[in-house]
Amino acid sequence: MDADTFVERYQVERRNTDSLKWDALGERFGNPDLLPMWVADTEFRAPEAVLDAMTERVAHGAFGYSMVPDSYFEAFDAWAAARRQARVSRQWVRFSPGVVTSFYWMIGAFTEPGDAVLLTTPVYYPMHNAIRDTGRRLVTSELVRDENGEYGFDLEDFERTIVDAGVRQWIACSPHNPVSRVWSEDELDAVLGICAKHDVTVVADEIHQDILPGDRPFVAMSEVAGGRYRDRVITLSAVSKTFNLAALAHSHIIIHDDALRARYDAWTRSHAELGPNVLGVVAAEAAWRGGAEWLEALTEVIRRNDATFRARVREVAPTAQMPPLEGTYLLWLDLRDYVRPDEMQSFMQDTCGLAVDYGEWFSPHAKGFVRFNLATTPALLDQGVEQLVNGLSGLG
Template sequence: MLQHNFDESLDRRHTQCKKWDTYGEDVIPMWIADTDFRCPEPIVKAVKKRAEHEIYGYPCIDKSYEKAVCHWQKCRFGWNVEPDWVEYTPAVVPAIVYAMRAFTNPGDAILVQMPAYHPFHQVIPHNGRYIASNRLIENNDGSWSVDWDDLEKKLSMPRTTMFLLCNPHNPTGRCFTREELGKINDLCIKHHVFVVSDEIHSDIVYKGFRHIPFGSISQSAADNSIVCINPSKTFNIAGFRTGAVIIPNRNNHDRFYSELENLKAFGRNIFGTLAVQTAYTECEYYADQLMVYLQKNLEYTHAFLEENIPQIKLGQVQATYLLWLDCRSLHMPHNELMDFFLKKAKVALNDGYTFGPGGDGFMRFNIACPKSQLEEALKRMADAVQNLIKEGMLNA
């Protein structure tokens, strides 16, 4: 079996890389959700071989891409997906927009569990829909629960026609259980609300937890949902702009497809489709080894924070490599918090405030990098907090 070296550090600067080329050279970027790991060898080989052909014209569309998606869903999550249920999309966010246009009307409300991945806050209003906000409840031990009463209240509003579920949830790292998904499905059926499940982080689930595709939980869920996926997070191939949706119900499929037709959103990227096919059929080893590595990075971060920066709290992380750091004990408004990490610690994080209700005082921290980089970033953060204490700006 191939072994991947996740300790390897690659220089990504000056490659038009959003993560590394946005901030100064002296800043360690621990923000946007891509990894700093080299892409799996089989993908690199396949793309290089295709590039050597030196003709990159329109591709013909056979079922290889769809079959690769089915293969992954079956072997990783035990879900039997038919190739006819799968549609190519350039990425997950555009797929969400197509789904909103296919299954809702302008003026409708889309339910989102807050805090939420920041582009959700943009694409919903930009498409003339409203956000119905359902806050996740923060428990004393730092874990997150669904506020079921509020959820039902928001789902029962006549204008709510869609639930944009994020499972696993970015940024809280919740991996919803089968029981929770079943309850969500029951409520959505009861109130005639369609479910779009963003499962882009489904491969990144820690020990003791399990990802369950929403469409796999029951026939009624399959008939009342679509599932959006993209191997980009797992295999570090976001730059190819290649995702997929899984739509088990024929009528739903036709509605979604006619939206793709209206927008002429069919064109496929030859390198992206090849990368996805290779990822899903030849790179299971990489996904497994990635999780072993991330588990260690997660445990290291937990221990480091507890010992060296108790002012920054981290609850239980069930999934994703994006850690939702509770920085409220630093007592800074969000813009100062962002500046503190960027200018004093020289580490770039995502500002929790941009994730909407419940995000103020939190920062999102990406641990998908070589351990040496993680150690340096955490050390810089600890030193910056110590300096605050020395300067009398914070109590020890």
Template structure:
């Protein structure tokens, strides 16, 4: 399906639907008449096969207490094997309501108050708040930006931070939100070998694993160096991004090490009691097994690429000193407007002049990123054209 036909079929006006992105602007912004490109979900309906699976389950079954459906487990294992060349064992799988909750449970299960947790910045702000709210120290290691606007790791600084602060846990993000970087196996091998050398547990957030928009193939942290680090790792993912199902609260938590898995599940049982989310399991099973869902994913990636290419081309011509990071993964564009807008003017320019609600750069690592925005491109090309036109009109060379 071409991008025009896909948008016509699946795009939906979400205002008035209690959408956090479209109806919740008052939560973060000074006005409510903005074009929202902040919250990381899509403005597209889920594939019909997922809608049908949810409706079919509800019509055929009472919504009582349930156990995990083996078909769901098989679907997850099959998807990882076929799409990501990652061989999972059924017993490795446990769950959380979402990835951030899973990370919070890992922090509770494997660290103590005042322990140090490290991450590479800029990075999704919920990592920081999850750790700081649990009274853990956040050790952010800034990445270096290259002339072509990619980010690289200072491995010496990463290791020094670990040894100096006696870091217990590393939160890894692949693909990396907000910079759009898809980590190579070689890069992860260097990071993980440092963690292994200093007995640092690795948490790998792989929620954007299916949203690959550039040339670098996604590699799960579980498979790096033929699984050499899997025994010291917890990987997490969710279809909330891939198939736009964030309101179905379910994430896969994959823990190969039996001792770590038991420790995680014991902590989970202490703070959370529930049975399986049968609606989420039905939706995930359809997404991972139905050809229509995979075709939908292929088509939505084409829309995202088209939006990104349009944004880069138009902004690049009108604002030649703008710095846009290559978006090899996710649907999130990371853009530095520092050549044109002062840090203290960013909110006024975007909210009151451009009439756009972006994710502001300081949300991903503080004032060092105050001239950046993250823009969600998982919407119609018309919306991206409107946003681009407004930025060009109100941000002058």
């Protein structure tokens, strides 16, 4: 299926469907008429395989307590094998209603109030909230940007921060939202080696692992150096980002190590005993079994949107930095050469009519950056980029 066919077949109007992205604009941005390019979901219906499986399950009509079938784990592992990801064994997997919920659970299970938890910033803002909300100390190590605009870990700062603050846990993002890095095995080996040296537990948020518009292959943290770090890595994943299923509230916590898993299980018995949502289970299995072609076409749409966006922005803002889009469908744009950071919100909303994610949500050092969601139709993308370009052209 080519990108045009995909768009024609799967695009869907989300306005007036209680969509957070479209229908909360008034509440979140104070203007219901903005064009939304913020929250990370897409304008596309899920693959037929998913809709058919869910329809069949709903038609059955009984929603009593259910189990997760063996076929679910077979499909999960087969998908991972086909995409050269970390293989999955049933006994390692636990469930949660979402990766954000899992941040809270991982902090609860593996740290104590007052402990230091590390983020490599700029990074997905619910991670910051989870650390603060649970009474832990939020500690950050800022990523560094090279001359090509690509981000990397600052290894010296990473280690110094861990030692100085006595960090107990690192919540990592891989691929990294918002800078769209797909970390190489060497990069991961270096940071995980430091975590091992200082006995830091690693929570690896790998929710974006299937969305790879660039050339770099995804490497799971649990697989780095032949699985050397499995005794400290806990992986969070879901099919929700990939197949636009976030509202089904279904995600995975994968723990390879027996001792870590026992600790987590003991914690859940007293805090979070909860079975998975049956429709989430049905949808995920169907997506693994029948969603590969859909995903390939979506990825092509993202690539094209990325190329269009960059080319148009460069015409009017040649020094605006944008790191290459290796993973995720989120483009990180540094507009500080053009817009005063303090005026960014009014520029985006009042001048351009756009709802985006602002840099300071991801790091206090990223004011003047914005994050655009590229997983939309080419028509909406064109509209959004034209609104941005017009705004930039009008600057004095």
